[in-house]
Amino acid sequence: MKGIKAHTCFVFLFLWGSLCFAQDKISLKKAIDEIEQQHGYTFNYAEETISGYTVTQIDPSLSFAEKITQLKSQTKLLFTLLGNKLVTISLPESNLVCGNVKDEETGLPIAFATVQAAKKAVVTDENGYFSIDAPPTENIKIRFLGYRTAEITINNLETENCNPIFLSPLREQLDAVLLSSYLVQGMSKMSNGAERIDFNNFTALPGLIETDVLQSVQSLPGVHSTNETVSNINIRGGTNDQNLVLWDGIKMYQTGHFFGLISAFNPQITEQVSIQKNGTSATLTDGVSGTIAMETEKEVSNTFSGSLGASLIDANVFLDIPLGKTSSLQIGGRKSLSDVVTTPTYDAYFTRIAQDTEVETNVETVRNTNRSFDFYDVSLRWLYQIGERDKIRVNFLYVDNILAFNENATINNTAFSRESSVAQNSLGAGALWQHQWGEHLNTTLHVYESDYTLRAINANILDQQRFLQENSVSETGIKTAGILSLKETQKLTFGYELIETKVTNLDDVDVPLVRTLVAEVVRTHSGFGEYSIRFNDYKSILIAGLRYNYLDKFNESIIEPRLQFSQKFLEHFSLQVAGEFKHQITSQVINFQNDFLGIEKRRWQLSNNSTIPIIKSKQASLGFNYSNKGWLLSIEGYYKFVDGITSQEQGFQNQFEFVKTSGSYEVLGADVLFRKRFRDISLWISYSFMDNAYSFESLSETAFPSNYDIPHSVTFGSTYVYDTLKITGGFNWRSGNPTTSPVEGNEVVGGAINFDPPNSERFEDYIRVDASALYEVSLVNAMFEAGISVWNILDQTNTISTFYRVNENGDIVENKQTSLGFTPNAVLRVIL
Known part of the structure; x- marks a missing residue:
C-alpha cells in the first residue's frame, strides 16, 4: 500500500513539474540566447522589436526549425533565415486582430465602444465587433460610458477567432446612460437628465472641425445663442449669466475667446462636458437656467x-x-x-x-x-x-x-x-x-x-x-x-x-x-x-x-x-x-x-x-x-x-x-x-x-x-x-x-x-x-x-x-x- 502511495506521489510530482516547466514564461531575448548557444545561429534584431515579448520555455530536445516555429506562433514576429546561420527578426507588416465586446452580465454586444491603441482607434459595430491593426506588444483600451475600461494586450487577441471581451458595468454610477448616440456617436442622454458629450468617442458636428466645447452644446435641443456667440448661450430662454459654467469644478466667469466667438476651453484637454437643463444635483449651486x-x-x-x-x-x-x-x-x-x-x-x-x-x-x-x-x-x-x-x-x-x-x-x-x-x-x-x-x-x-x-x-x-x-x-x-x-x-x-x-x-x-x-x-x-x-x-x-x-x-x-x-x-x-x-x-x-x-x-x-x-x-x-x-x-x-x-x-x-x-x-x-x-x-x-x-x-x-x-x-x-x-x-x-x-x-x-x-x-x-x-x-x-x-x-x-x-x-x-x-x-x- 505504501509502495502504491509512493508511486502515485512520484507520478503526480513528475506531471506537476512537467506542467510547471511547460508553462514557465521567459523573455524572448533569453529564449533567443539559449537557441544561439545550442545551435550556433546568430539572431539580428532591434531591441525595441523584441522588447516586451515573453514565450514559454522551449524544449531543448526540439530541432532548430521546430523552435523557430514555436517562437513564430507565440509572438507573431517574422523570423527570416539568411545565409551563414543568420536569422533576422522583424515586425509583421500587418497584425490585424479582432474581438467582440459584450456586457459581462447580459452577454449582449456593446455597440459603438471605443477601441484605442497607441496610434489607432476604432469603434465597435452594432454587433460589438471590431478589428484593429496594431503591433502585438501594444495594449488596447476599450471604453464605453457606464462600463469599466478594459485593457488588453494585442498579442492576446486572435486574427480569425475573434475573442469575446467582456466589460463590467460601473455599478457605483447611478447616472447611467439612458440613450446612447443621442445625436451622434459620443453624445448620450443620462438617467440623471444630463446630456453628455464624450470627446474620446465624439465624431463630428456640422460646421465644426474641432471639438469646441461650447459650440458643440448648442447642437442640443433647447440650447441656443441668440447672437451666435459662445459667451451668450441661452438654455431654454435664459440669459448666459444664468448658466453655471464649471471646468473641473471651478466656476468660470469668462467662457469665450474672440469676445465670444470660440470657446475659451482647450478642446484637447477637455474630455467630456455635461449639460443639465433641470433637476441639477444638490451638490451644485448657482445657475438658475442651467449647468x-x-x-x-x-x-x-x-x-x-x-x-x-x-x-x-x-x-x-x-x-x-x-x-x-x-x-x-x-x-x-x-x-x-x-x-x-x-x-x-x-x-x-x-x-x-x-x-x-x-x-x-x-x-x-x-x-x-x-x-x-x-x-x-x-x-x-x-x-x-x-x-x-x-x-x-x-x-x-x-x-x-x-x-x-x-x-x-x-x-x-x-x-x-x-x-x-x-x-x-x-x-x-x-x-x-x-x-x-x-x-x-x-x-x-x-x-x-x-x-x-x-x-x-x-x-x-x-x-x-x-x-x-x-x-x-x-x-x-x-x-x-x-x-x-x-x-x-x-x-x-x-x-x-x-x-x-x-x-x-x-x-x-x-x-x-x-x-x-x-x-x-x-x-x-x-x-x-x-x-x-x-x-x-x-x-x-x-x-x-x-x-x-x-x-x-x-x-x-x-x-x-x-x-x-x-x-x-x-x-x-x-x-x-x-x-x-x-x-x-x-x-x-x-x-x-x-x-x-x-x-x-x-x-x-x-x-x-x-x-x-x-x-x-x-x-x-x-x-x-x-x-x-x-x-x-x-x-x-x-x-x-x-x-x-x-x-x-x-x-x-x-x-x-x-x-x-x-x-x-x-x-x-x-x-x-x-x-x-x-x-x-x-x-x-x-x-x-x-x-x-x-x-x-x-x-x-x-x-x-x-x-x-x-x-x-x-x-x-x-x-x-x-x-x-x-x-x-x-x-x-x-x-x-x-x-x-x-x-x-x-x-x-x-x-x-x-x-x-x-x-x-x-x-x-x-x-x-x-x-x-x-x-x-x-x-x-x-x-x-x-x-x-x-x-x-x-x-x-x-x-x-x-x-x-x-x-x-x-x-x-x-x-x-x-x-x-x-x-x-x-x-x-x-x-x-
Missing part, C-alpha cells in the same frame, strides 16, 4: 501622448506626460495666429465682433490704425495616485484676450495719437483630494480660486479724455463631500460648501477727474444631501436632494429641493421627471450701448437684495423617450419661472435701455428630437418650441415677449463615418430675434426716439447651412488629422440685433448687427 460642466481625464496616464495642430484661427499643443506609474501631467495651450498671418476666417470673426463699434468706425475726423487682436490660453492638469485609497488632482487654467488700436486726429494742425484697448482674462486654479475610507465610503475635498478681469481704456482724442473701466470677479470656494454606498443600488451624498464672491467695478475719467470704485462681497454657506437609488432591475432611478443655503450678508436662508426620476418600460421606452429650485447672487448688466468700446458690454455685479435682487428659479419637466434598432425619439416638455432679474441684465436696446428695474420671466416650452442611425450614417432632426415672456410691474408695458424668446427652432443634421473619414452637414432655422422699431412716420418726439410696443416685431427668420469633413491617416508612427469646414455656406445675412440713435441733425440712425457670413476654416493636426 455646463466640463471635465478633464480622471485616470493616471501610463503612456506618453500628445498633439500639435493649427487652424485658420489658432495654433495649439497638447501633451499627456506620465510621471512614473502613479502620476501624470497634462498640458495644453492655444495661441491666435493674428500676429503672424491674417486669414479669411480671422477677418470674418473680427468683422463680426467689431460691427458698429468704435473699433470698426469712428467720427470722420478720427482715424483708427494699428488694430491688433490676440488671444491665448494655457491649461494644466496634474493627477497623483498616492495609493489605493488616495488621489490628488490639481487644475490650472489661464485665458487672455486683448484688442488694441490707435485713434488718430489732427487738432490745430498738430497730429495726435492715443491707444484704446480692451483686455479680458481669467485665471482658474483648483485642487481636489479624494480618499476611499473603505468599501462603502468615499470623501472629497475641493478648493478653487476663480478670478476674472475686464479692463478697457477708451481714448477720446478730440476731447483729450481717457476713460478707464474695470470689472473684476474674485471667487474662492471650498467643498467637502462624502459618498456613502448603502447598497449596490443605493448611495447617499452629503457635504458642505463655502463660497466667497467679490465683485469690483471701477470707472475712472481723467478730464474732468472722476473716479468711482465699488467693491462688494457675499459669502454663502451651503449644506446638501442627496439620496440615489436604482430598483426594478435597474430600470428605475430616483435621485432626490435638498440644499440649504445661508447668505450671511443678507441674513437669508434659501432651501432648494432637487429631483430626478427615470423609468424604463416596455423594453424600448422610458420616462423622465425632473424639478428644481435654485438661486444665484451674480448677474451681468449692460450699462450703456458703447460700454467697453461696444465690444464687450457686459459687467458682472453682485446682488444687494434690493435694487439688484437675489435671482431665484423654479423648474419642472416631463420627458418621454423611445429607442430601438437605431431609431430614437425624445420629447420633453418644461416649465420655468425665474424671478429677480433686472432690466439691465436683459440687454434692452429700445425704450427700456437705460431703465433700472427688476422683474421676472416665465417660459413654457418643449424639445423634440428624432434620430435614425444606420451603420455609417446618422440622421437627426430636432424641434424646439418656446413661449418666453417678461413681467415688469414698474414698466409701461408690464408683460411682453422676452429678448430671448425663440418660438420655433428646427435643426437638421447628418453625419457619415467611414473608417477614418467623417463628413457632416446641417441646416438651422429658427424664428428671428424679437426687436422694437420706432413708430413709422413719427420716429422722434421731443428729441427722443418714439418706439412701438417692446418686442412687438421680429427680424427675418434665421437660416444657416453648415458642413465639415475630417480625415485621419497613420504615417510614420503618428496620426495625421486634416479637416475643413464652412459656416453659413449660403452666406445668408441674418440680422441678430439693432439699435437706434438720433444724430446731430435730429434724424434717426439705425445700427444693425448681423451674424457671421460665409466663414471657412481648416485644421491640420499631428497626433503622437
